[in-house]
Amino acid sequence: MEALQTYALDKFRCHDSKAKSLYYARASLTYLAKTKLDARYESFRLFLELPKAVKTRKLVTGRIVTIEDVQNVFAFLKVRYAGHSDRANHALRITI
Numbered sequence: 566m567e568a569l570q571t572y573a574l575d576k577f578r579c580h581d582s583k584a585k586s587l588y589y590a591r592a593s594l595t596y597l598a599k600t601k602l603d604a605r606y607e608s609f610r611l612f613l614e615l616p617k618a619v620k621t622r623k624l625v626t627g628r629i630v631t632i633e634d635v636q637n638v639f640a641f642l643k644v645r646y647a648g649h650s651d652r653a654n655h656a657l658r659i660t661i
Contacts, residue, residue: 566612574616587613 573586591613598606 566609570613584615587615 569590570587573590574583577583577586591610594606594610594613598604
């Protein structure tokens with residue numbers, strides 16, 4: 566059973582293909598257990614499960630906007646439109 570699991574996991578790249586092949590093998594064991602009336606086939610189903618995958622957590626701290634970031638934007642706009650008071654007021658009204 567280990568050889569079958571290793572073969573299925575090494576041969577296919579796609580997670581779905583791996584799952585289909587192992588589920589097919591498990592279904593075959595269930596069929597054999599029912600037709601042969603031998604429960605020993607059912608005990609081998611445990612060896613044909615997919616390995617558990619650890620889900621990676623995505624960090625959200627890079628997307629948080631702080632008060633300092635907003636103050637930097639306002640300071641940039643004031644410097645950028647320093648000679649044009651009308652445009653500076655207009656730019657600050659748009660960002661608020």
